[in-house]
Amino acid sequence: MTLYGMLFHIISAVIIAATAVAITRKNLVHAVVYLIVSFFGTAMLFYLFGAPLLAALEVIIYAGAIMVLFLFVVMMIRAESAEKKVFVPIQWIPAAIFCLIYVLVAAAMAVGTPGMNAPLKMLSASPAQFAIYVFKYQWFSIEVVSMLLLLAVIGALNLGAGRRAGRVDEERRIEDDSALQ
Amino acid sequence: MIAPFSEVLVVAGILFALGAFCAVVRRNLIMIVLGIEIMLNAASIVFVGASLHLSNLDGQSFVLFILAVAATEVSVGLAIIVYAFRRTGSFDPGNFNLLG
Amino acid sequence: MAGSPAHSVDLAALLAATALPFFSFLAIIVATRGRPKVSAGLSIGAAAVCLGCSIGLLAFHSGLSAPIEFSTSLIASSGLNIPFGFLVDKLNLLMIVVVSTICFLVQVYSLGYMAKDPGFSRYYAFMSLFTWAMMSLALSASLLQLYFFWELVGLSSYLLIGFWYEKWSATQAGKKAFVMTRAGDAAFFIGILLLFIHTGDLNIAHLDSRSALAGVPPSFITLSAILIFGGIVGKSAQFPLLTWLPDAMEGPTPVSALLHSATMVAAGVYLFARLYPFFSLSPTAMSVFLAIGTISMLLASTMAMVSRDIKKVWAYSTISQLGFMIMALGAGGYFAGVFHLTTHAGFKALLFLCSGVFIHRFETNDVFELGRLGARRMLIPMISMVLGAAALSGLPPLSGYFSKEAVMGSLAGLPDHVWLAAGLCGVFLTAYYSFRLIFILLFPRERVSGEPEGAHGAAHKAEYGAMALPLIILSTVTVFLGFFETPLRHFIGVAGEVGQAPTWPHTAALALAVAGAAVAWIEFGRKGAAQIGFVERIEPLHRLFAERWYIDHFYGLLVNRVVDRGIARLCELNDRKVIDGSIDGLCEATVESGRVVATLQTVMVQYRLLAIFAVLVLLALYYYY
Numbered sequence: 001m002t003l004y005g006m007l008f009h010i011i012s013a014v015i016i017a018a019t020a021v022a023i024t025r026k027n028l029v030h031a032v033v034y035l036i037v038s039f040f041g042t043a044m045l046f047y048l049f050g051a052p053l054l055a056a057l058e059v060i061i062y063a064g065a066i067m068v069l070f071l072f073v074v075m076m077i078r079a080e081s082a083e084k085k086v087f088v089p090i091q092w093i094p095a096a097i098f099c100l101i102y103v104l105v106a107a108a109m110a111v112g113t114p115g116m117n118a119p120l121k122m123l124s125a126s127p128a129q130f131a132i133y134v135f136k137y138q139w140f141s142i143e144v145v146s147m148l149l150l151l152a153v154i155g156a157l158n159l160g161a162g163r164r165a166g167r168v169d170e171e172r173r174i175e176d177d178s179a180l181q
Numbered sequence: 182m183i184a185p186f187s188e189v190l191v192v193a194g195i196l197f198a199l200g201a202f203c204a205v206v207r208r209n210l211i212m213i214v215l216g217i218e219i220m221l222n223a224a225s226i227v228f229v230g231a232s233l234h235l236s237n238l239d240g241q242s243f244v245l246f247i248l249a250v251a252a253t254e255v256s257v258g259l260a261i262i263v264y265a266f267r268r269t270g271s272f273d274p275g276n277f278n279l280l281g
Numbered sequence: 282m283a284g285s286p287a288h289s290v291d292l293a294a295l296l297a298a299t300a301l302p303f304f305s306f307l308a309i310i311v312a313t314r315g316r317p318k319v320s321a322g323l324s325i326g327a328a329a330v331c332l333g334c335s336i337g338l339l340a341f342h343s344g345l346s347a348p349i350e351f352s353t354s355l356i357a358s359s360g361l362n363i364p365f366g367f368l369v370d371k372l373n374l375l376m377i378v379v380v381s382t383i384c385f386l387v388q389v390y391s392l393g394y395m396a397k398d399p400g401f402s403r404y405y406a407f408m409s410l411f412t413w414a415m416m417s418l419a420l421s422a423s424l425l426q427l428y429f430f431w432e433l434v435g436l437s438s439y440l441l442i443g444f445w446y447e448k449w450s451a452t453q454a455g456k457k458a459f460v461m462t463r464a465g466d467a468a469f470f471i472g473i474l475l476l477f478i479h480t481g482d483l484n485i486a487h488l489d490s491r492s493a494l495a496g497v498p499p500s501f502i503t504l505s506a507i508l509i510f511g512g513i514v515g516k517s518a519q520f521p522l523l524t525w526l527p528d529a530m531e532g533p534t535p536v537s538a539l540l541h542s543a544t545m546v547a548a549g550v551y552l553f554a555r556l557y558p559f560f561s562l563s564p565t566a567m568s569v570f571l572a573i574g575t576i577s578m579l580l581a582s583t584m585a586m587v588s589r590d591i592k593k594v595w596a597y598s599t600i601s602q603l604g605f606m607i608m609a610l611g612a613g614g615y616f617a618g619v620f621h622l623t624t625h626a627g628f629k630a631l632l633f634l635c636s637g638v639f640i641h642r643f644e645t646n647d648v649f650e651l652g653r654l655g656a657r658r659m660l661i662p663m664i665s666m667v668l669g670a671a672a673l674s675g676l677p678p679l680s681g682y683f684s685k686e687a688v689m690g691s692l693a694g695l696p697d698h699v700w701l702a703a704g705l706c707g708v709f710l711t712a713y714y715s716f717r718l719i720f721i722l723l724f725p726r727e728r729v730s731g732e733p734e735g736a737h738g739a740a741h742k743a744e745y746g747a748m749a750l751p752l753i754i755l756s757t758v759t760v761f762l763g764f765f766e767t768p769l770r771h772f773i774g775v776a777g778e779v780g781q782a783p784t785w786p787h788t789a790a791l792a793l794a795v796a797g798a799a800v801a802w803i804e805f806g807r808k809g810a811a812q813i814g815f816v817e818r819i820e821p822l823h824r825l826f827a828e829r830w831y832i833d834h835f836y837g838l839l840v841n842r843v844v845d846r847g848i849a850r851l852c853e854l855n856d857r858k859v860i861d862g863s864i865d866g867l868c869e870a871t872v873e874s875g876r877v878v879a880t881l882q883t884v885m886v887q888y889r890l891l892a893i894f895a896v897l898v899l900l901a902l903y904y905y906y
Contacts, residue, residue: 005183012192062218066218077263096202098894103198105901105902111187130241148253
């Protein structure tokens with residue numbers, strides 16, 4: 001086992017352990033913090049696999065933005081311990097059985113498929129190379145995704161505005177503006 | 182030389198199973214969304230690993246899109262949860278069983 | 282992609298011609314909704330730039346030998362490659378000039394026609410959208426891109442036909458146009474997919490040079506050609522999808538002019554010409570097209586003979602002229618079809634715009650009413666209308682004469698003379714119905730009132746001026762375009778054109794056109810004529826024509842009988858006899874099993890999630906073993 005191989009195993013163990021701890025926490029703030037650890041591990045894995053830009057993005061977006069969003073929501077509506085019981089037997093026993101089957105099948109398939117067992121080589125795509133590739137071949141998808149993000153902003157705003165009293169005033173103000181034009 | 186691709190697949194598979202377990206078992210809407218995030222993350226790991234395995238940058242660009250979609254999904258999903266909480270005062274998915 | 286400086290000039294011109302109308306659409310929608318004048322200025326300015334670029338491109342490339350292509354990959358992934366960009370050749374150079382000219386003139390005309398409409402800005406926004414879609418359609422490099430803009434053309438015509446959305450009939454007409462063309466478009470899209478599956482290449486240039494089609498079985502080419510033709514049938518209002526076009530008259534008249542001359546319906550014929558080398562690979566498909574063109578041409582001419590609505594007469598004539606174009610293309614007369622498309626765009630826009638002046642002034646669509654109110658005193662529109670009608674009938678020396686002769690020439694080249702006979706019959710009918718309308722307008726029987734020209738205020742004068750200018754330009758085009766036949770033939774000229782045809786069909790066509798006009802004169806023009814056509818004397822025939830051969834009734838019947846009564850009746854019977862009967866017997870069991878199912882059904886989302894996950898796992902297991 002090489003140094004990189006060892007690194008891979010350590011990081012993987014950290015990710016899985018952190019995730020496993022996270023999903024069993026009753027306190028949502030703790031769960032989110034453990035998940036941040038897991039995402040940092042994923043970022044390191046990405047770096048190991050030669051995707052430095054994605055590693056940075058993983059930290060910034062997943063561990064940074066998304067998890068902070070979760071924390072905000074949890075703190076905003078004080079949802080630290082909403083559940084009476086974390087695990088209900090009628091739910092977790094069948095789920096655990098299927099997850100176990102799933103992991104076993106996945107492992108069997110991954111190991112059993114020929115050509116999968118050669119160790120990965122060390123390669124790295126610099127951010128510049130990656131960016132050139134993306135904007136050369138996937139520019140259209142980028143446009144589509146940007147549109148999706150815009151729609152998400154609109155949707156979230158619309159949901160967040162709700163039916164508060166302030167909204168009525170705002171509508172009236174907009175109407176006044178358009179009347180002035 | 183890093184580990185073989187099959188091991189990457191196994192690690193990602195375990196993560197995915199954990200995410201699915203979380204989404205299916207935890208009786209809390211926020212934990213369900215967290216579980217979905219974990220599953221997306223597992224898929225990203227497979228994509229980056231496959232990108233290295235096949236020496237093709239398509240995999241990495243897909244992760245870029247997964248990131249964007251995850252951000253979208255979380256923002257809208259959490260907004261829906263906050264809205265639902267305001268209306269019913271509950272996080273239990275068992276309480277949301279009426280259509281309409 | 283980037284080449285010599287000349288190429289980048291071309292690219293800039295193409296981008297300007299396609300992008301500017303879109304930007305003006307956005308600008309109007311976003312910013313200048315409240316300022317009608319600015320909106321009109323933006324839209325007309327964009328159309329003018331389009332026109333300038335198109336003419337510049339045509340002039341610069343008059344000696345073009347091979348098509349030029351500017352394209353970039355839209356989707357490139359594992360062998361799949363769909364280009365996105367511009368394809369420039371002689372056909373679409375001509376087409377963009379026609380499109381931008383008509384769009385520009387119609388927008389100038391609308392300054393007068395729509396002047397007092399509250400939706401003025403919205404109107405210009407949709408006009409810009411229409412211009413953009415049509416220009417981009419004409420310049421598309423791949424079939425998928427073409428389909429995209431094809432749908433946008435359909436969308437913008439829906440918006441414009443239903444422009445006066447407070448009017449129930451207008452919204453209905455818009456919906457009808459949209460749904461009927463969609464029926465054709467579905468076939469078109471299936472055709473594209475089939476083609477893509479078998480060839481893996483949607484590049485129009487490759488399809489036309491037939492390099493992509495090597496090794497594709499001929500029966501398959503026939504199938505996809507007929508499916509793609511389905512789109513043309515819908516868009517160009519050919520039989521059996523022709524009834525949306527007369528109803529589309531509910532929109533503002535300039536919109537009708539635009540729809541009927543250079544954009545919406547012309548898109549269908551343009552697609553035919555665009556893929557002409559591909560279509561001509563399949564003789565079976567070509568004869569189907571020929572037959573459909575002939576049927577629609579004759580049907581629509583007979584409908585036009587009895588209509589009293591001035592716009593509907595021209596609408597039916599559009600269908601029949603499109604039928605002529607499709608006949609010409611189907612008969613192998615590539616040049617004849619394209620040339621007729623060009624001349625028709627000019628004189629049909631002219632006819633509609635003239636009618637628009639009358640309708641705007643007298644606020645009625647009825648021909649007899651218009652004649653009584655003194656339409657003939659409005660000199661410019663009346664003269665232009667006579668010119669346009671004469672061109673439509675194919676009288677020399679107007680543009681329609683030359684193109685119709687070309688069409689007859691290509692029909693005469695066919696071994697079977699049935700088509701030629703049908704074509705000649707169509708020429709007679711065309712001359713008859715156009716001059717019927719002209720004579721009714723010119724020689725009204727009873728005169729109720731006729732306030733003299735110029736009795737209205739200065740504002741009216743300005744509107745009239747904006748409307749008269751395009752009329753004069755289009756009349757000039759109608760008079761002189763025919764003399765450019767030879768240069769155009771050299772410009773468009775394709776190998777495999779029908780050779781020198783005998784001259785007698787030309788003479789016969791001219792004679793029949795004159796005869797049609799003469800019959801119209803006898804029945805409507807001369808002093809003491811009863812102004813009742815020979816068709817109107819035969820009641821059943823009249824009803825048949827006036828009800829559009831009952832095509833709409835047939836569709837209504839189809840929906841009513843088959844869907845509503847047939848299937849719904851069967852369902853109802855099933856409800857009463859089978860389900861109710863069995864429930865009586867199995868009541869207890871149903872209630873019990875219902876309870877069992879209900880517990881499954883009313884549980885929360887997570888159980889379903891678990892079920893989905895379980896099924897996925899089992900599928901993975903199944904796949905693995």
